Structures are given as C-alpha cells and as structure tokens.
Amino acid sequence: MSCGEPHETDCAEILDHLYEFLDREMPDSACTKFEEHFEECSPCLEKYGLEQAVKKLVKRCCGHDDVPSDLRAKVMGRIELIRSGEVTHGSAMPDVDQKGATVTPASSGDS
Numbered sequence: 001m002s003c004g005e006p007h008e009t010d011c012a013e014i015l016d017h018l019y020e021f022l023d024r025e026m027p028d029s030a031c032t033k034f035e036e037h038f039e040e041c042s043p044c045l046e047k048y049g050l051e052q053a054v055k056k057l058v059k060r061c062c063g064h065d066d067v068p069s070d071l072r073a074k075v076m077g078r079i080e081l082i083r084s085g086e087v088t089h090g091s092a093m094p095d096v097d098q099k100g101a102t103v104t105p106a107s108s109g110d111s
Contacts, residue, residue, distance in 0.1 A: 003043045009033050014044050018051055 003011060014037050020026045021034045038045040 003041050005041065007037055007041060009037050011037075011041060011044055014041075015047060018048060022048075022052060022055055 014021075014034060017026065017030075017034075021031060024031070038048055
C-alpha cells in the first residue's frame with residue numbers, strides 16, 4: 001500500500017513494521033520516524049488506527065487468560081535460542097499446544 005506521495009520513509013516500510021511500533025519494540029528514533037510519517041500520510045495513519053483498535057479489542061477480549069508458566073518458559077527459551085543464533089527463525093521446532101505439551105502429527109487431532 002502506498003498513498004502515492006513521496007515520503008522520507010516509504011509507506012511499505014512503515015506498514016511492514018507497524019506492529020513493532022504498536023508494541024513499542026523499536027528504538028525511540030524509529031518511533032519518531034513513524035510518528036512523522038503518520039502526520040503526513042493519512043492512509044498509513046488510518047491503517048495504524050485500525051490496527052491499534054484491533055489490538056485493544058483482542059486485549060480486552062482475550063487478555064485475561066493465564067498462560068501456563070511452562071509454556072511461557074518454552075516460548076521464552078525458543079526466543080533466546082533464536083536471538084543467540086543457535087536456532088534460526090525458520091528452523092523446524094516441535095509444535096506445542098496451549099498447555100505447553102509437544103504435539104506430534106498423530107496427537108494433533110487433524111487425522
């Protein structure tokens with residue numbers, strides 16, 4: 001998506017990293033770049049507002065579910081492995097269910 005107008009930061013780059021901005025998972029300098037883009041680009045601002053509303057709705061409707069601590073530990077362990085370079089993001093890793101148990105194709109219930 002692009003509004004057709006030239007910007008210092010391309011619309012595609014803004015939209016590719018929109019959730020990082022929404023989740024404040026980027027440096028302040030990058031956030032400033034996004035805020036400046038939104039001031040001059042109404043289509044991207046509209047998309048930002050829509051995604052922000054969806055995020056709030058999901059949090060309101062689903063934000064009260066407790067995550068089992070063992071599942072959280074497994075997910076955080078995987079994130080650390082990816083960050084350390086021991087495992088690449090696309091590597092095959094076993095699937096886990098909501099309770100943190102490893103799911104095999106025979107036990108996934110898809111057959």
